Structure formats: C-alpha cells, structure tokens
Amino acid sequence: MLPPIGPYSIALPVAALLMASRVASAATLPASAAPGAEARVDQARRAYAASCAMCHGDRGEGLVAPAIRPLPVTLAEARAIVRAGRGEMPAIPSAQLSDPVLSLILADLANSE
Ligand code: HEC
Numbered sequence: 001m002l003p004p005i006g007p008y009s010i011a012l013p014v015a016a017l018l019m020a021s022r023v024a025s026a027a028t029l030p031a032s033a034a035p036g037a038e039a040r041v042d043q044a045r046r047a048y049a050a051s052c053a054m055c056h057g058d059r060g061e062g063l064v065a066p067a068i069r070p071l072p073v074t075l076a077e078a079r080a081i082v083r084a085g086r087g088e089m090p091a092i093p094s095a096q097l098s099d100p101v102l103s104l105i106l107a108d109l110a111n112s113e
Contacts, residue, residue, distance in 0.1 A: 008088045011064035044108035047101045051092060060109055065089060071110040078106050 049058070056062060060069025065088075071078055082102060085091035094102075 008064050040104055041108055043101070044104035047097065048105045048108065051097050052105065055089070069109050070113050071106065075103075075106050075110060078109070079103075082106075 048060070052060070052068070054063075055065035056068050061067050066072070068078075073081070079102065081089065082092050082097070083094075092102075097105075
C-alpha cells in the first residue's frame with residue numbers, strides 16, 4: 001500500500017531511516033541523577049537531536065516537518081502527538097524515548113525561541 005504523494009512522502013522515509021540509525025546512540029545517553037537546569041537543557045537537546053531533529057530541524061526550526069520551537073501546541077497536546085503519532089509523524093513509544101526525557105524535550109521547546 002503506497003501512501004498518497006504529499007510534501008513529506010519522500011523525505012519522511014529517509015528521516016525515519018536516519019532515526020532508526022540513531023536510536024542506538026540515544027539509548028546510551030547518560031541518565032543524569034539530579035540534573036540542574038543547565039544539565040536538563042543539555043540532556044533535552046541531545047535527546048531532541050537523537051529523536052526529533054531529523055524531521056523538525058536541528059533547533060526545531062522545521063525541516064521535512066513543521067517548526068516546533070517555540071512549541072505551537074500545549075505540552076499535553078505535544079505529548080499526545082509524540083506518543084500516538086499524527087498524520088505522517090510516526091508514534092514514538094516510551095521504550096524508545098522515556099516520559100521524563102520527553103518532558104525535558106517539550107519543556108525546552110516550549111521555553112525557548
Ligand atoms: C519521522 C519524522 C518525525 C520525527 C522523528 C518527529 N516528528 Fe513531529 N511531526 C512530523 C510531521 C510530518 C508532523 C506533521 C504531522 C501532521 O499534522 O500531519 C509532525 C508534527 C509534530 C507536532 C505538531 C506540530 C503542529 O504544528 O501542530 C509536534 C508538537 C511534534 N511533531 C513534536 C515532535 C517531537 C517532540 C519529536 C521528537 C520526540 C518529533 N516530533 C519527532 C514528523 C516527525
């Protein structure tokens with residue numbers, strides 16, 4: 001079954017491959033014990049780079065997917081989109097991206113331009 005031809009239909013499979021190849025490095029990110037604000041931003045950005053950047057751009061400025069910095073939806077909506085997927089965005093399960101790390105990513109996207 002072929003998806004309809006859309007703006008993302010060529011770039012997305014490429015991005016999905018990139019994502020798959022980066023899952024291994026994302027899994028080895030150190031889980032900081034009690035991170036301070038700076039460490040949280042650092043961890044959020046590294047996790048973003050591993051899980052979101054290949055579609056949404058290095059800083060969330062948009063690439064093959066829409067810009068998400070600053071976050072255009074509420075934190076709860078963003079969490080639901082990441083977990084369930086939407087349109088051509090695949091769902092990202094907690095086995096691949098933990099809830100606490102997803103929270104760090106979304107807080108960083110919401111709190112910066
Ligand atoms: C494989 C590519 C891909 C990856 C990886 C990806 N996204 Fe997306 N994302 C998309 C696409 C495509 C859309 C547009 C979906 C639609 O509405 O059709 C989208 C939409 C969104 C939206 C809604 C934007 C809006 O304007 O309403 C949010 C929020 C979002 N993504 C967050 C994330 C976060 C956070 C990550 C990383 C944890 C991530 N995405 C990873 C492709 C991706």
